[in-house]
Amino acid sequence: MEENNSTFLLNWLDEWTFRKRENIYEYHQFHKYPATFIPELVDKIINLYSKKGDTVLDIFSGSGTSLLEAMLLERKSIGIELNPLACLISKVKTTPIEGVDFKKEKQSLIDSIKNNKYNIVNFEKIDFWFQEEAIIELSNILGSINSIKHESFKKLALVSLSDIIRYVSFCKHSGFKMHKDQKKLEKKFKKNEIFDLFIDKLNNNINYIIHINNKIKNINATIPLIINYDSRKISDSIKKESIDLII
Ligand SMILES: C[S@@+](CC[C@H](N)C(=O)[O-])C[C@H]1O[C@@H](n2cnc3c(N)ncnc32)[C@H](O)[C@@H]1O
Structure with missing residues (x-):
């Protein structure tokens, strides 16, 4: 009986903890x-x-x-x-994002970033959280994103930038709370390192959107209502x- 109970419990745990799943979606x-x-x-x-x-x-x-x-x-x-x-x-x-040529939008974003003409972002204590090279590079990426005309692509690019922000800052990059990570203070970014990180993330997210577009094409999908x-x-x-x- 005891053995049955523990087998039941182990099976139940396997079923609900998904610890044996192969990889997350x-x-x-x-x-x-x-x-x-x-x-x-x-x-x-x-x-x-x-x-x-x-x-x-x-x-x-x-x-x-x-x-x-x-x-x-x-x-x-x-x-x-x-x-x-x-x-x-x-x-x-x-x-889903419709009617956008991702390749073209991405190329004009890259050209704009390479043009390097945007104002440096500033806010109180910015240098507490970011090193100078990161501030310059991130400002340039943000300025270029803000000039994108296609609203949905702009949001996709903003979310992609947001995902790398903590990583390239001095902040610990997990959890809700903001703590300075002493180990990051010495980090020096190589030329184009932040740009490459951003473009990798953007590529990942473009592929994601294409994947979702394809997935919902033939089903009766309703876009969620999100209330802030x-x-x-x-x-x-x-x-x-x-x-x-x-x-
Ligand atoms: C653990 S996270 C949820 C993560 C989510 N299940 C997911 O998969 O991304 C909890 C969320 O609750 C939100 N939250 C906390 N209190 C809230 C409130 N009173 N009203 C609305 N959202 C709240 C937080 O901002 C946080 O995003």
């Missing part, structure tokens, strides 16, 4: 975010407790793992999230009985 490697859901976990919960066409609500939707899974599983979804950056990440992550607000105060704006599953 590639398309969630879009932007780092602390304490994200295991995509397979939300996928399993959504499949178990809702059906196609239902509405799923995530009241702390963060970088949008559950919203993306809900969309791919043909559920409607609403995310509520306090952090504006998380809202931007999840919005870009779950919105405090979920403790929002109950009145969501109609009674309109939600089928809360995550």
Whole structure:
């Protein structure tokens, strides 16, 4: 009996911790975010407790793992999230981009960055968080992104830049809290190192969007509604009985 119980428990743990999964879904490697859901976990919960066409609500939707899974599983979804950056990440992550020539847009962004004509960004204590070379290079990338005309591509580029910002700053790059990482103070960037990091990330995210565009082409996908607000105060704006599953 005891052996049966422990076998049951081990099987249950295997089933719900996903520790034996081969690799996490590639398309969630879009932007780092602390304490994200295991995509397979939300996928399993959504499949178990809702059906196609239902509405799923995530009241702390963060970088949008559950919203993306809900969309791919043909559920409607609403995310509520306090952090504006998380809202931007999840919005870009779950919105297909149509009618854009990615190759052309990327090339004109690269040309603009190489032109090197943008003003250096400044804010209080910027040099506490960034070394001088990083400030110059990041300012140039940001200025070039801000001049992009195509709104969706601009947001995709902004999210890609955001994903490398902490890495190239003096800040520890995991967790919510901002701590200076003493080990990073001596780091010297090679010529074009930050530019290359940004372009690698942008390429990754362009491929991601193309992948999502293809995935939702033949399904009944609904783009999630993302509300940048405090979920403790929002109950009145969501109609009674309109939600089928809360995550
Ligand atoms: C652990 S993260 C969620 C991560 C998410 N499951 C994912 O996969 O990306 C928790 C999120 O709750 C948000 N949050 C905390 N308190 C909140 C509140 N009162 N209303 C809305 N969002 C809140 C935080 O900003 C954070 O993004």
